[in-house]
Amino acid sequence: MDSYLDIASTVLRARRRPMGARSILAAAYKADILPAHLYGKTQQKTLQARLSENILHDREASIFYRTEPGQFALKEFLYDPDFPAKWKAEFPARRRTRDLKRPDSLAIRTTMAASLENTAISMSEFSERLEGSNALTVMHPKEMEKRGFSAIWTFSVVRRDDQVLAYRIGRYRDDRDTFANRRSIGFLGALAADDVSLFSTDSLGVHDCAVAVLTQDLDLSVATFEHPEEQVPKIECVTSIADRQGHIDLVIVLLWDSPEWFEPTTRRLSLNDPCWLRPSTPLNNMDDFEPWSARILKWLAAKDRTEFVHG
Numbered sequence: 001m002d003s004y005l006d007i008a009s010t011v012l013r014a015r016r017r018p019m020g021a022r023s024i025l026a027a028a029y030k031a032d033i034l035p036a037h038l039y040g041k042t043q044q045k046t047l048q049a050r051l052s053e054n055i056l057h058d059r060e061a062s063i064f065y066r067t068e069p070g071q072f073a074l075k076e077f078l079y080d081p082d083f084p085a086k087w088k089a090e091f092p093a094r095r096r097t098r099d100l101k102r103p104d105s106l107a108i109r110t111t112m113a114a115s116l117e118n119t120a121i122s123m124s125e126f127s128e129r130l131e132g133s134n135a136l137t138v139m140h141p142k143e144m145e146k147r148g149f150s151a152i153w154t155f156s157v158v159r160r161d162d163q164v165l166a167y168r169i170g171r172y173r174d175d176r177d178t179f180a181n182r183r184s185i186g187f188l189g190a191l192a193a194d195d196v197s198l199f200s201t202d203s204l205g206v207h208d209c210a211v212a213v214l215t216q217d218l219d220l221s222v223a224t225f226e227h228p229e230e231q232v233p234k235i236e237c238v239t240s241i242a243d244r245q246g247h248i249d250l251v252i253v254l255l256w257d258s259p260e261w262f263e264p265t266t267r268r269l270s271l272n273d274p275c276w277l278r279p280s281t282p283l284n285n286m287d288d289f290e291p292w293s294a295r296i297l298k299w300l301a302a303k304d305r306t307e308f309v310h311g
Contacts (some may be wrong), residue, residue, distance in 0.1 A: 004050040009031060009063060009074060018071040018087050021048035021201065066091035090114065092128065105192040106204065107149035108133040109144070113240040113250045120239035120299070123252070138193045143246065150240070152250045155186040155292060156210045158218070158264075159255050159299075163276040165264055182290040183296060185277075189213035191252070209231055210254045217271070227265050231259060237299075243294050253296060 011027045017026070021044040051072050055062045060300045061214035063074050067087050077083040078090075105219060112135045121129075130136055137149065144151060146227045146251030166185050189212065211225045212231040224230050233254040264274035277283070279300035286294055 003152075004047045004065075005026040006053060008047065008051060008072065011074065011075075012064075012074045014075065016083070018067040018073040020053065020070050020072070021045070022131050024072075029158075093297050098246070103140045105141050105144075106191045106193060107139050107144050107150045108152055108250050109133075110148050110150045110248055113150040113248045116238065116240040116247060116250070117242060120144070120253075121240060123235045126238040131156075141190075149247050150250055152191040152204075152252065153189060154189040154206055154210045154213065154252050154254060155296070156189070156214055156254045156256055157186050157236075157259050157296065158214070160258050160276060162280065164277050164297075165258075165274060166289075166293075167264070167274045168272040168276050183273075183285075183288050183293065184290050185293045186253075187217050189215045201232075206235060206252050206254070210256070214256060218262075220262075224259070229259070241295060241306070251292060 005130065008024050009029045010033060011024045014031075015027060025034070025043050045174070048070065051064055052089065055064055055066065055199065063075055065075050067073050067076070067089065068091050071091075073087060078088050139147070139149065141151060143149075164175060164185050166183050168183050169181065172287040187210075189209040191204060191206065191209050195212075196203070197205070197208060201207050210272075214233065215221070217224055233256040236253045236255050238250070238252050240248050240250050254268060264271050279297050283289075284299070287296065
């Protein structure tokens with residue numbers, strides 16, 4: 001046994017059930033398979049970190065999966081008919097923003113995106129601008145900048161009456177210096193070609209992307225957004241925002257009016273320090289928000305809705 005992951009796979013294969021880091025180590029000690037160089041005071045924390053990092057970074061290639069927070073199993077058991085069905089539901093790995101940029105990502109010519117940098121337009125006006133422009137295509141994110149294209153993101157804001165949900169972004173969510181450890185009011189999704197389905201309500205799959213993001217990040221069921229129809233996220237505006245290096249992204253802002261029973265929790269996924277805030281109330285800590293949220297908060301705070309939609 002040369003690593004924590006080797007130990008975990010050996011114990012899980014022998015026990016044939018989901019286990020936490022502490023239980024895995026206890027079994028390893030009992031079986032005398034823990035090498036001396038892995039001894040330490042916080043072994044359970046190290047093992048849990050190794051397993052979590054492996055699932056996060058290797059994704060489908062990882063041999064491990066979570067059945068629930070802190071409980072791990074081997075993927076080989078997913079195809080074992082004798083493995084209990086209750087343990088075959090994979091608890092999703094935390095999303096990282098960069099991971100959301102899929103090979104078939106939608107891209108828009110940077111020149112068109114730049115024309116929206118200091119304003120915002122409605123989705124219908126955006127669709128009119130796209131018509132006949134050949135500004136939209138599909139490509140791998142790594143190809144965009146050198147070919148003169150920008151990524152298209154959905155930015156879903158959760159609203160309850162006159163308040164919006166704010167939370168702090170963990171480092172695993174986004175490693176860009178302008179987002180990591182900052183507060184945000186939105187949930188990001190990179191728009192891709194496969195977001196469009198036969199049931200999509202818009203030509204780009206914007207609603208589908210937003211629902212997928214909110215479902216995973218807020219630990220909600222898809223049914224939450226199906227009935228009544230009014231509960232689906234609504235497209236508020238389309239704009240473009242540049243980062244500190246001058247790179248421009250197209251951002252489609254959506255608002256989701258959450259049901260009365262919804263209350264954010266830190267129990268699952270990526271919500272750190274969630275709270276509700278009123279955009280109309282002046283904030284003393286605006287610098288604590290990542291730049292996209294800071295800009296959109298100012299729009300939401302505007303008394304005149306026309307000012308928000310048209311800049």
